[in-house]
Amino acid sequence: MDVYYYFLIFLIGLVLGSFFNVIVFRFGTGKSVVKGRSKCLNCGSVIRWFDLVPILSYFILKGRCRKCKKKISPLYPVIEISTAVTLLLLFLNTPVVSYLTALNAFIVLLLVLVVFLDILYFTIPDKILILIAASAIMLRFNLNMTDFYWLLISALGLTAFFAILFLVSKGRWIGLGDIKLIFLIGFLLGYPTGYLSIVAAVWLATIFSAILLIQKKATAKTEIPFGSFLSVSTIIFIIFSNELQKISRYFY
Numbered sequence: 001m002d003v004y005y006y007f008l009i010f011l012i013g014l015v016l017g018s019f020f021n022v023i024v025f026r027f028g029t030g031k032s033v034v035k036g037r038s039k040c041l042n043c044g045s046v047i048r049w050f051d052l053v054p055i056l057s058y059f060i061l062k063g064r065c066r067k068c069k070k071k072i073s074p075l076y077p078v079i080e081i082s083t084a085v086t087l088l089l090l091f092l093n094t095p096v097v098s099y100l101t102a103l104n105a106f107i108v109l110l111l112v113l114v115v116f117l118d119i120l121y122f123t124i125p126d127k128i129l130i131l132i133a134a135s136a137i138m139l140r141f142n143l144n145m146t147d148f149y150w151l152l153i154s155a156l157g158l159t160a161f162f163a164i165l166f167l168v169s170k171g172r173w174i175g176l177g178d179i180k181l182i183f184l185i186g187f188l189l190g191y192p193t194g195y196l197s198i199v200a201a202v203w204l205a206t207i208f209s210a211i212l213l214i215q216k217k218a219t220a221k222t223e224i225p226f227g228s229f230l231s232v233s234t235i236i237f238i239i240f241s242n243e244l245q246k247i248s249r250y251f252y
Contacts, residue, residue, distance in 0.1 A: 009091050013084030014054035034053045043068035054080045105224040111231040118227035124177030155186030202232035
């Protein structure tokens with residue numbers, strides 16, 4: 001497709017990433033994500049529209065509030081860029097764009113949101129999980145209704161092991177939100193792709209934890225945002241589904 005088309009996709013991703021910043025940084029504050037002007041988290045001054053341009057404003061302001069000069073969290077541009085790049089990669093790897101692409105994009109974007117919410121707050125909101133579940137059901141019904149019950153069985157089988165870990169540890173080893181997300185991943189990706197995605201997430205989390213332990217930035221009891229690793233792995237498997245399908249055939 002035309003380069004301008006992909007540039008537009010990237011811009012849309014930046015705008016959505018800017019909106020995700022509002023959701024992430026207002027999470028748990030009781031503030032509406034659709035009402036109220038954006039304000040500096042340090043001095044409370046209203047941020048003018050020209051200081052809200054995704055990515056550019058952060059670097060123009062040198063990462064500081066225009067009024068109080070306090071540092072702005074670098075997560076703002078990180079979330080914007082991550083959202084834009086993820087959306088762009090999805091469309092770059094989608095030869096034929098249809099309404100199913102929109103469903104995939106919606107799911108992927110929600111998973112991006114989960115990544116940062118789990119990193120910052122160690123929680124995966126049920127509202128987001130419900131949206132992912134509804135989108136996954138719509139996607140699967142449109143692709144192949146005959147696989148619906150098989151996908152449910154696959155999801156339950158995948159979730160069972162982690163549910164046992166949750167019960168045995170009384171929630172210390174894995175969170176309930178992670179269990180719900182694993183079930184949705186199993187239903188969305190099925191077998192064996194869903195299983196491979198979870199295994200990849202476990203390895204990513206293990207490597208990350210090992211690095212922190214080696215650098216003495218964490219202990220064996222330090223909590224890690226496993227939901228973020230689950231989300232990143234699932235995003236990769238959705239975007240590069242065609243390439244990874246070739247690998248998954250070895251598990252049939």
